[in-house]
Amino acid sequence: MGAVALAGGSLLAGAAAAAGVLASDTERMVNYWTRAEVASSDGSAAVVEVIDWDFGNQFDKHGIFRFIPDLPDTTPVTVESPDAPDQKQVGTEVRNGRSYLFIKIGDPATTVSGTRRYRIDYPLPGVVRGSTLDWEPVGDQWPVDIENAEVHLLTPFEVGDPRCFIGTRTSRRDCDVEEPEAGHLVVHVDFVPKGQGVSLEGTVGDALATLPAVPQPPGPPDDPGTGFLPPAGTAALASLAAGVPAALLVRRAGRERIAPGGEADVAFAEGPPHVSEIRVDAAELARMATTEFAPPSGVSPPQGGIVLREDVKPEHKVAWLIQAAIDGAIDLDDTDRTTTITRTGRPGTPEEEDVLDMAFGGRSTVSLGS
Numbered sequence: 001m002g003a004v005a006l007a008g009g010s011l012l013a014g015a016a017a018a019a020g021v022l023a024s025d026t027e028r029m030v031n032y033w034t035r036a037e038v039a040s041s042d043g044s045a046a047v048v049e050v051i052d053w054d055f056g057n058q059f060d061k062h063g064i065f066r067f068i069p070d071l072p073d074t075t076p077v078t079v080e081s082p083d084a085p086d087q088k089q090v091g092t093e094v095r096n097g098r099s100y101l102f103i104k105i106g107d108p109a110t111t112v113s114g115t116r117r118y119r120i121d122y123p124l125p126g127v128v129r130g131s132t133l134d135w136e137p138v139g140d141q142w143p144v145d146i147e148n149a150e151v152h153l154l155t156p157f158e159v160g161d162p163r164c165f166i167g168t169r170t171s172r173r174d175c176d177v178e179e180p181e182a183g184h185l186v187v188h189v190d191f192v193p194k195g196q197g198v199s200l201e202g203t204v205g206d207a208l209a210t211l212p213a214v215p216q217p218p219g220p221p222d223d224p225g226t227g228f229l230p231p232a233g234t235a236a237l238a239s240l241a242a243g244v245p246a247a248l249l250v251r252r253a254g255r256e257r258i259a260p261g262g263e264a265d266v267a268f269a270e271g272p273p274h275v276s277e278i279r280v281d282a283a284e285l286a287r288m289a290t291t292e293f294a295p296p297s298g299v300s301p302p303q304g305g306i307v308l309r310e311d312v313k314p315e316h317k318v319a320w321l322i323q324a325a326i327d328g329a330i331d332l333d334d335t336d337r338t339t340t341i342t343r344t345g346r347p348g349t350p351e352e353e354d355v356l357d358m359a360f361g362g363r364s365t366v367s368l369g370s
Contacts, residue, residue, distance in 0.1 A: 026056050027056045027061070028053075028054050028056070028145050028146075029051060029142065029145065029146045029147065030148065030221055031050075031051070031147070032052075032192075033050040033051075033149075033150045034047065034137045034149075034151055034152070035048045035153075035154065035215060036048075036124065036127060036152070036153050036154065038153070038155045038156065040207070042125070043126065043127055044123055044124060044125040045123070047120075047121070047122055048120075048121050048217070049066075050217040051117065051120070055112055055115075055116065056113070058113060059111060061111060061112055061113065062106040062107060062108055062110060062112065063084065063104070063106015063112065063118075064105050064106065064118060065105070066102075066120060067093070068101040068103070068122070068124075070098070071100075071101035072101065073092045076123065077121070078120070078121040078122070079105050079119070081105075081117060081118045081119065082117055082220075084106070084112050084116035084117070085110050086105060088104065089104040090102065090103055091104075100141065105120075115220075115221055117220050128155075131203055132203065132204070133200070133202040133203060133204060135153060135199065135200045136197055136198070136199045138192055138198035138199075139197050140168060140196055140197035142194055145191065146194075148191075149188070149192050150186070150187070150188055150189075150218075151187040151198060151200065152215050153184070153186075154184055155208075155212075156183065157204050157206060158208065159179070159202040159203070159204070160205045162179065162202040163200070164177045164199070164200055165201070166192065168195065168196055168197070175198065183208050183212040187200065256280050256281070256285050258278060258279075258285070260278050300319075300320075301323060302316045302320040323352075324348055324352045327348045327349060327352060328348065329343070329347065329348025329349075330343060330344060338367050340366065340368070341368065342365045343360055343364050
């Protein structure tokens with residue numbers, strides 16, 4: 001029994017650890033890398049987004065959604081993934097009064113979990129309007145946190161007064177902008193909360209004689225995650241290792257307190273255990289059990305039989321009648337072929353009186369079987 005309890009406890013501990021891992025390993029974006037190459041002619045840009053999305057231990061996800069503001073559904077969009085279904089559905093949707101190009105990526109018939117990579121390519125007009133540069137590289141419609149964002153903006157001209165902002169459209173704060181070479185702006189943000197975005201602004205300067213080098217996306221994350229089974233198994237093994245000595249100590253201490261002495265001393269001890277009591281476990285207590293030929297004090301024979309059989313049998317009813325006769329509440333007469341019972345007028349126990357009142361229904365004699 002102790003081994004079963006110990007194994008059950010270890011399984012429960014492992015299940016609890018698995019539930020903890022499931023709860024803690026939430027869906028998030030591990031990395032977001034994007035690059036925009038501005039054309040010199042019309043101010044549009046060719047945008048590349050590389051997204052490393054960790055679905056955590058969710059088992060009902062099919063892919064991701066991307067909302068790009070102010071683009072029509074006729075925008076040519078390319079989606080690729082080396083390790084996940086990359087089918088796409090494109091449409092438009094108005095959110096909070098603003099129109100968005102809506103891209104649904106994934107296969108409705110296939111679920112995904114763990115960390116998966118997606119690449120999205122699309123043209124973005126209006127990055128440069130006159131002498132103003134304005135780009136929203138990280139949108140504010142992502143439903144998850146972004147743990148790391150890296151932004152590259154490439155222009156064929158010098159950028160004056162480059163500025164970076166992070167936050168919402170109504171509340172934003174500054175972020176740092178690096179310029180490793182003319183026409184190349186870089187922004188690194190360690191954490192972007194869901195519902196917030198990143199924007200880049202500046203002014204158009206002199207044209208460059210040489211275009212900046214084009215950076216390439218980084219490789220996929222080194223650690224795709226272990227899932228919930230390894231940590232849950234580790235937790236279960238740790239619980240088992242800790243539970244073995246604990247179970248032995250509990251078994252040694254026991255849960256039953258008895259009076260000292262032999263079986264008879266224990267059986268006939270009265271009152272609460274004394275100061276000199278001893279503690280035994282269930283197995284030791286079972287070995288001290290003795291056979292009794294009468295039910296415990298306060299328990300009648302029919303009650304003892306019902307408890308023993310866990311059911312009311314005909315013999316229990318007969319024993320009840322005999323007990324009522326012994327108590328003097330009724331007389332039994334079986335001199336004829338039919339046994340009759342008669343109220344004596346003497347009170348029995350309250351329980352007997354209640355049953356006999358219903359059985360006799362105002363009569364003084366009842367024939368059994370009638």
